[in-house]
Amino acid sequence: MKTFISPNGVRKFTSGKVLPTETITVNDFIPSVEKFKGSITNNNDNTQLSFELNRDDIIYGLGQNVRGINKRGHIYEAFCSDDPNHTPDKKSLYGAHNFFIVHGAINWGMYIDFPGKITYDVGFTNSNLLDILIEGVDFDIYYFEGTLKEIVNQFRTLIGQSYVPPKWAFGYQQCRWSYEDQSKVNAIADGFEAHDIPVDAIYLDIDYMEDYKDFTVSEARFPDFQALINTLKEKDIKLVPIIDAGVKIEKDYSVYEDGVKHNYFCNDNQGKPFVAAVWPGKVHFPDVLNKEVREWFGNQYHAFLEMGIEGFWNDMNEPAIFYSEDGLKDAIEFVKNQEGKNLDINTFFALKDSILNISNSNKDYKSMYHRMTTEDGELLVNHYDVHNLYGYNITRAADEGFKRFDDNKRFFMLTRASHIGMAKHSGIWTGDNHSWWEHLKLNIQMMPSLGMAGFLYAGADTGGFGFNASAELVVRWLEFSMFTPLLRNHSAMGTRVQEPWQFDDETTKHLRDIIRMRYALVPYLYSEFMKANINGNLLFSPLSFAFEDEQSKRVEDQLLLGDEIMLTPVYEQNAKGRYVYLPEDMVMYLIKSYEDLESKPFELLHKGYHHIELDTHETAVFIRKNKLLVLTKPHNRVSQLNNDELVVIGFVESAAEYNLYNDDGSSFDFRDGKFTKTNFKVVKEQSNYSVSVDTNDYSVSAVTFYLIDDLGDCQVVKQGIVQDKPKLV
Amino acid sequence: MKTFISPNGVRKFTSGKVLPTETITVNDFIPSVEKFKGSITNNNDNTQLSFELNRDDIIYGLGQNVRGINKRGHIYEAFCSDDPNHTPDKKSLYGAHNFFIVHGAINWGMYIDFPGKITYDVGFTNSNLLDILIEGVDFDIYYFEGTLKEIVNQFRTLIGQSYVPPKWAFGYQQCRWSYEDQSKVNAIADGFEAHDIPVDAIYLDIDYMEDYKDFTVSEARFPDFQALINTLKEKDIKLVPIIDAGVKIEKDYSVYEDGVKHNYFCNDNQGKPFVAAVWPGKVHFPDVLNKEVREWFGNQYHAFLEMGIEGFWNDMNEPAIFYSEDGLKDAIEFVKNQEGKNLDINTFFALKDSILNISNSNKDYKSMYHRMTTEDGELLVNHYDVHNLYGYNITRAADEGFKRFDDNKRFFMLTRASHIGMAKHSGIWTGDNHSWWEHLKLNIQMMPSLGMAGFLYAGADTGGFGFNASAELVVRWLEFSMFTPLLRNHSAMGTRVQEPWQFDDETTKHLRDIIRMRYALVPYLYSEFMKANINGNLLFSPLSFAFEDEQSKRVEDQLLLGDEIMLTPVYEQNAKGRYVYLPEDMVMYLIKSYEDLESKPFELLHKGYHHIELDTHETAVFIRKNKLLVLTKPHNRVSQLNNDELVVIGFVESAAEYNLYNDDGSSFDFRDGKFTKTNFKVVKEQSNYSVSVDTNDYSVSAVTFYLIDDLGDCQVVKQGIVQDKPKLV
CATH class of the missing domain: 2.60.40.1760 (glycosyl hydrolase (family 31))
Structure with missing residues (x-):
């Protein structure tokens, strides 16, 4: 070497x-x-x-x-x-x-x-x-x-720096496989309004398409797609359609015709387009390892962008293969040959396996070829050898297409399959999880390793995709996802519906409170997200990234979020509390609702092991020593949030300081220094605090400080901001 | 009503x-x-x-x-x-x-x-x-x-009272699907000897049979079965063969011929024996809901009993059905009809499901009939309506057969399927679990509910049946199973071998220490098991069964074992400790090995929440206030254990008393009062203890007391026992 x-x-x-x-x-x-x-x-x-x-x-x-x-x-x-x-x-x-x-x-x-x-x-x-x-x-x-x-x-x-979504992507997002037609999507939007629950995006899963054809819309079910986009836009809700990897083989379907004409699809070992079957039935896969194909496929998004769509999710791009023609033929042949025979048990299991192993087979992956663009020109490579680049590059194609459409607008993008390097182009969700408590725990444990790989904009299907969710699971899961950049409630066809109002009134109230609290957290989450991204740090980290004691190394169910707070989610059914390890003294903020702030729900807990009571609707956030957590007043859309009434919760032993980052949330101008910084400083002298707010964000006008000291006492300090001119850039 | x-x-x-x-x-x-x-x-x-x-x-x-x-x-x-x-x-x-x-x-x-x-x-x-x-x-x-x-x-x-196994069933048991031949079984026995690890039973899974025919032995693989039984008997190791529910359809196979001749099998809706396929290929199911059939099937065990076999396990008795002739025919027909078609996706999934759902289908269960014995005579009932009685009655058939063979000998019996009431006839294992940490936790959580249903003699496949186990998982799992009446290490074909010496030397040592500790615990476990059985109590109970505080109600990962101790198993990968809730002051006994007792590894912990350090080879047992835990000196077989050198570990604030039950371990004479009772009493006055041992067990000759007081101080008191005559019966 x-x-x-x-x-x-x-x-x-x-x-x-x-x-x-x-x-x-x-x-x-x-x-x-x-x-x-x-x-x-x-x-x-x-x-x-x-x-x-x-x-x-x-x-x-x-x-x-x-x-x-x-x-x-x-x-x-x-x-x-x-x-x-x-x-x-x-x-x-x-x-x-x-x-x-x-x-x-x-x-x-x-x-x-x-x-x-x-x-x-x-x-x-x-x-x-x-x-x-x-x-x-x-x-x-x-x-x-x-x-x-x-x-x-x-x-x-x-x-390199990771994908930066538009700021609205930090709002609550609602998905289901599938909202089957236009009126259903409108009804979902109305549901949020009727229940006074914040929301920023509603997703379209595969059934919005005509026969699952990428970049088409079913005329029967979505007779006026433009009107739907417009209606939602008036409500300031984004519509996020899905795009799958496979392009349906269908005469006169332009993407298919175009792709075949230009040899844009992955080929089989005969040099003909490789045929796989996925949702649309038989498909070809765009050969996105080829630069020309990437450009072509990326441009397909433009029609939707023209209509006002601002974000997408790319699915099935491992690529998933339900079956190939050869694979299905072999399997059917095998099954057919057993007809009328007195099967021995091994043959019976072989029969079962022949059908079971038909999907995503290596044999199929090894029968597919790319014309990969390299510095030495096009190289014919077997798919199996570059398998992990596929999802990466099909999503990169979209991102590059977006940039050609508008190179200073942030589009929303999620993908299922990914690879290191793809983090530049898109966020990810963690795929088709289940409504299992174990998967809430997995979600918690996966966040740091995703961040290490560069995936900062990430989250799981909150409430769980497969299987049926209980109200308690949805509440507890949301109590964690309240802190993840992607906060999306998603569930599969055939499972119990899990929009926030689908359980009982008490649950609706809890979910509303949690989602509203999420909006209160957006300034902090966005600020920490952008700083982690720009500085190459983690947003979620294991305790050992900040604390060097032996105990911190072993904690598997608590996470630091940015530099200021620690999360201790409840992930067990019927639990009324949990154990917590504190590597240093911290202040517990027991969240019930944003409004409950006024009751000063803060408690000083000392370094060591604790058991804390957390009823189903209660979330604990720990504020680290000499650190500040910033909240804003919640609204029902991210765009409605502003920094005019800020709340700062601080655990101040001696002095604490926090810089709140903000920008326009929609362009890349921040790269040219166009962002605001609000500096909060708190100094404690004996039992008095002096606070200062220094900002170039003109919206900041009043800040309420809740300051807890090392005896656990809480003082409230209100500060009006009179701004002269920007001091900090 | x-x-x-x-x-x-x-x-x-x-x-x-x-x-x-x-x-x-x-x-x-x-x-x-x-x-x-x-x-x-x-x-x-x-x-x-x-x-x-x-x-x-x-x-x-x-x-x-x-x-x-x-x-x-x-x-x-x-x-x-x-x-x-x-x-x-x-x-x-x-x-x-x-x-x-x-x-x-x-x-x-x-x-x-x-x-x-x-x-x-x-x-x-x-x-x-x-x-x-x-x-x-x-x-x-x-x-x-x-x-x-x-x-x-x-x-x-x-x-009614539950199944009482022979006492050797409290020893360590080794299983794998499958020890393929006679020499392999001998090699496994030798492995325990070579590594100086206690063992009391080795199992035979389905491959010992000739073509999976119940009550047959493969001549090719077990050329001298009687010699194998004898060789193991000389080593005081029991051989435990499996019996499945389905009887192979094969001309001249006596069980089949006999059953058909007497109409002993479940019928289909044509009145002909119902045909299912399981391990042997096509089978009939003995109609064990019929008393006459039960007697016939139970008598089949006698040939093995004559050879010196003393225990069995009954499997596949839900009954499991891989496929029925009709089910397979329908599925193959469906698959065949898709040949050459351009499948739409729904049809493809239907094709997958047609094969996937072929096993254990309700359609099959609804096509099978019993001639059930009732007080009004024989009643034709559909299997689906009495499905849950099948495993129960096929195992009951065995138990009734044993009693006809020798009505005052306890035979060993385990079954997979069960129903309330079956607990009279057999113990159970918890079925085909996986080598997942989640299933160690499930094992812990399932023990109390099994006991509530009457299943006291129970345990899980330690180390996990399916999938591959890590050394750490096997060690941690055994640290829990050390306390369950059934302690069986079992793993599936194709998975990593997991006999105690299959990992590394350090792991072998840990596993030896744990298994030896299990043997030290046998007197206590057996005593508590018998008392729970006779008195209709639980052996493993949730904390709320003894403590009334709110916290105790919520504890999901600690169990009381009998009245004296509390278990706090570690069930998470890479953990070096765990949290523990104490509803009252208790003494922690940190088990490393039986020999380590001399280092007095006891610590007083106060009521409340704790975090305890437990390295991979360390197990914590908590001794309740004014309670005593009895240990004996370990040997490599249960039969070698005696009560001549007992150890009593007590947490004595004021006074404590324990009655150790014992009996011959092999007969039902205990029902006639033939058992021994050893009464241990400790009274604390200021800092002095007075101890007494009152017994009708003539083997008891020396008892060493480790007595920990409410300050955590440990005193050792040795007591020689001079017995005059039995006082307690």
Whole structure:
């Protein structure tokens, strides 16, 4: 392997020549003589890496996957998979994120830049080994050392800043597979109005299309799509349609005709467009690893953009394959041959498997080819070898298409499949989870590793997609999602409806209170999101990123959100409270509703272990020592939020300071320095506070401080703001 | 409904005439005018019961099922199901146990005596309702009120004493699907010897049979079965073969020929033996709801008993059906008809489902008939209507067969499917779980509800059956199973081997220490098991059964074991400790190994919430106030255990007393008062203890007391026992 080093000390090891994943945006490496940390061996066409683990080492990362924050004790795969059963035995979900950190006596991290399958045996087969199998010999490895924060920062600097959504994307979003027609969508919008519940977006799942054809709208069910968009726009609600990866094979369907004409689809081994079956029936897959195809496919979005659509979600882009013609033929043939036979049991199971294993088969992936654009021109590559780049590039096609439409407007974009590097182009949701308490916990535990991989704009299907949700689960889940950048309630066809008013009156009230509280949090969430993005930090981090004690390393169900607060979500059925570990004294803000602020629901809790009572409608947020949490007065749309009545809750032992970031929320002008900063300072002298607010945000006019000291006493200080001119930029 | 009352206040409500489930062993009811507590309505052939729940009511019971100790917030079914995926969305597992308790301002319990399907919506659809749908109009309902303990006791008194296994069944048991031949079984036995690990039983899964034919042995793989039995017997290891429900259809196979000749099998709607396919291929099911068939089938066990086999496990007796001839034919026909068609997506999913839903279909269950023995003679009943009685009665057949063979010998028996009332005949294991941490937790949470249904001799497949186990999971799981009456390590074909020496040397040592500790615990476990059984109490109970504070009601991951100790198992990956709630001061005994006792690993912890450190090989047991825990010196077989060197660990504030029950462990003579009782008394006066041991067990000769006081100080008191004559019987 060739070895390089960057000015900030990142090592790069190169084996052969990696296919262009285009995940690295900075390349300032110079040759070096560094030695590779672990053992590395080649077996046939594979590469085996092996690293010794100390008994108490913790492994972070691997992005979107099952199990805990500490990934030790399981085998994972980086291989984008459409598998809705996120049980603990699974090795991969929808994303392939080859970044991890070993947290021990020395902290080190690694990013393996490789587009095919990689398997990680993280202390499973042998408790003290991390074994990594790369299915190939051409790859780059980046190696990092430092504090946990530094390692994440080094990696994130390499892959570039992440996707920035429009600010309305921080509002509440409502989805279901499917709101079946135009009147249903209007009824859902009306439901929010009738129940006085904030909302910023309503989604369209696959049934809005004509026969599941991308970029079409069913005339029968959505007779006046433009009117629907307009009606919702008047209500300031965004309509977010889905786009799937497969393009339906249908004569006279322009996307299909165009794609075939220009050879824009992935081919089979005969050089003909590869045929798979997904929702529309038979489809071709746009060959988005080819730059020309990306441009073509990205341009397909323009018609919707012209109509006023401002956001999309891309689904089924692992790509999911229900079956291929050959796969189905083989399976039917196998089943047919068993007819009338006295099946032995092995044959019966083979019969079951022949049908069960028909979807997403490697055989199909290995029968598909790309004409990949590389610096040396077009290269014919087998899909299996670059599988993890597909979802990435089809969503990148959309993003590039948006930029061609308007290069200074932020469009909303979510994708299911992903890869490192894709974080530049889109947010993600965590796929087709279930209404299981276990999946609320998984949601909590997944947020930090998603952030490490660059996915800051992320969240799970709140309430759970598959299976039926109880009112309690939806309430508890929302109490966590209240803090995730993507807050989307989504449920599957055939499951219990779970819009916020679908349970009982008490639940509707709780959900309204939680969603309103979310809107109160938007300034803080947006500010921390933008800072984490710009500075290459995490938005959600494990406690060990800020605290060095042994206990903090082991906490799997509490998260730091930005630098100011700690979350302790309840994720167990019928629970009336939970245990909490505090690495230092903190102030608990017991949230019932925004209005309840006036009752000063704050309590000082000391460093150590605690059990806190949290009834179903109560959420705890912990404010760290000498830190400030900013809230605004909630409204029913993000666009209605302004900073004229701010609330600052501070745990101030001596002095605290917070800079609230804000910008226009819709353009990229912030990159030119067009953003506002509101600086809050609190200094405590004996039992008195002096507070100051320094801002270039003209909307800021009154700030109420709730200041809790190290005895737990709360003082309220009100501050009017008289602004002269912007001081801070 | 007709209403009755028993002398101890149990109410009975009778609707129509229930089919004889034979679950109730006491019938001292007299007519009464009591009113039914909830609402009751008939819809067509179903009956709907409805009960209001208060906001904080807790629901215990429903026996073997998914989810927590508190069953509120989900829909459950009583319908014996062979489903190996025990995910939280499932409604039923292998057992059907229609007993539950509502724990609130008033505690009440209910047993619904009914052999068909019942659905329980426990505050799911409506948080404040318990809705029960009985698929029938003929049933008895028993209604209980009192303390939680009283309600369980009333119910357990009605259904009679539970199965009592031979004492060796409290030893460590090793299983795998499958130890493929005679030499492998011997090698496993040798493995325990080579690694100096205690063991009392090795199991044979289905592959020991000739073509999966019940009561046969493969000559190729087990050429000298008698020699194998003898060799193991010399080592004092029991061999436990499996028996499945389905009898292979094969000419000249005597069980088949005999059964057909006498019409002993369940019939189809043509009156011909119903054909299902399971492991042996095509089978018939013995019609064990018929007394004559039960006798015939039970007698089949005698040949094995003659050879020296002393225990069995009954599997696949829900009964599981892989497919029926009609079901398979329909599915293949459906698949065949899709050949060459351009499938739309709905048809594709229908195709998948046609194959997926072929097993355990209600259509098949509804095509099968029994000639059920009733007091009015033989009654032709559809299998679906009495489905939950099948596993019960096929295992009862075995038990009745054993008793005919030797009515004063305890045979070992485990079954997968079960029903209330079957607890008289056999123990159960919790079915085909997975090597998931979630299933260790499920095992913990299921133990109390199994006990409520009468299943005291119970345990899960330790380490997990399906999927691959990590060393850490096997260690942690065994740390819990160390306390369950059934302690069996079992794993499935194709998964990682998990005998105690299959990981690394450190893990082997830990597992040896844990299993040895289990043997040290056998006297206490056996004593508590027998007392719980005789007195109709729980062996494992939720904290609320002993403590009345609000916190105790909510604890879902700690259990009381007998009256003396509390368990706080670790069930999370990579954990180095856990939270513990103490409703009163207790002494923590930190178990590393039996030998480590001498280091006095005891710590007094005060009432309240705690976080305790527990490294992977450490188990915590909490000794309650003024209670004593008895240990014996471990040996490698239960038969080698004796009471000559006992250890008593006591948390004594003022005075404590414990009666250790023991008997011959192999016969039913205990029913005639032939058992021993060793009474330990400790009285504390200031800082001195006076101890006494009063016993009719002649083996008891030396007792070492470790006595911890309410300051946490530990004193060691040694007591030699000079026995004159038995005082206590």
